[in-house]
Amino acid sequence: MQKTKDEFVDTQVVQHPIECEAPNDQVANEPLISANIKYMVVGILFGIVFVKAEIISWYRIQEMFRLHSFHMYGVIGTAVVVGLISVLLIKRFSIKTMQGEKVVFHDKTFHWGNVIGGLMFGLGWAITGACPGPLFAQIGSGFLVVIVTLLSAIAGTWVYGLLRDKLPH
């Protein structure tokens, strides 16, 4: 017997590309522009915070890795605590999404990329003064040369995709 679409809502699992780390777990389909604008608004607020707390500053990253300032540790630490409490509350009270769906959480599986890739990213982070989020905010702030860094980061991601099967995981 054919099930109706509604019966699927709570049990259906969204199909993801292999190891998509920031997945969209929403079952309901959304219109392309109107539904996604809200994520752009969250992004805009996020970008403003980046600039206003000077997180996108190359100097702040230098200070962090030289242990000359508490600022970055304070920012990341507070973000983790607030995120942790939010996730606990969502789980504890089974808070649903705006579409009334159950919030899905994924367990991450350890692989050696966490270590090797992590070290590589750390080296790049310290030299460019940016993780991927701040790259976008730096470009928006008028440091247009960072477009080259971004293109290079896209190239790095592409080469990873190419070599993926040959790398230790």
Added chain:
Amino acid sequence: MLETIQQPWPWYVAGALIGLTVPALLLLGNKHFGVSSSLRHICAACIPGNISFFKYDWKKEVWNLFFVAGVLFGGLIATQWLSNPAPIVVSEKTVAALQVLNIETDNQLMPASIFSFNNLFTIRGLLFFVVGGFMVGFGTRYAGGCTSGHAIMGLSNLQWPSLVATCCFMVGGFVMVHLIFPWLMTL
């Protein structure tokens, strides 16, 4: 009010707002906080080649591209209308350490002596923009996430592989700043 906003924001305000991004994205539509995935979606949308890693329905994940476009606009808005007129305050110890390496601390968010188009075709430019960017892109995807996906989203969800990854990010950064960077600046 505007004057308060124009001041640099303290770490606890910024940290709390960034932390709130996690529930905001989850509750707006079951989206998981993570920025570096956008780079993969850009590959999948523009240059998938014949690589299985990029063959998926990127349109399903398009929210992530809207999000990072927002981050770019946010940077623009904050710099144009909310920015602090005073020069950036950098720790004196860092200023001194950078001076030893011949990097002048200027009033901007990033040292103009490095991050300018004039440097693009120099060895230094190649290292800072091209090699640095490549390591960020390759490293984050290999690690399975960046500061947002692992350090914030992963730790918020108590994932120990994310803790391992976060520690490795930090180790890489310390090694670069203390061991490799001084050498790079002599090139």
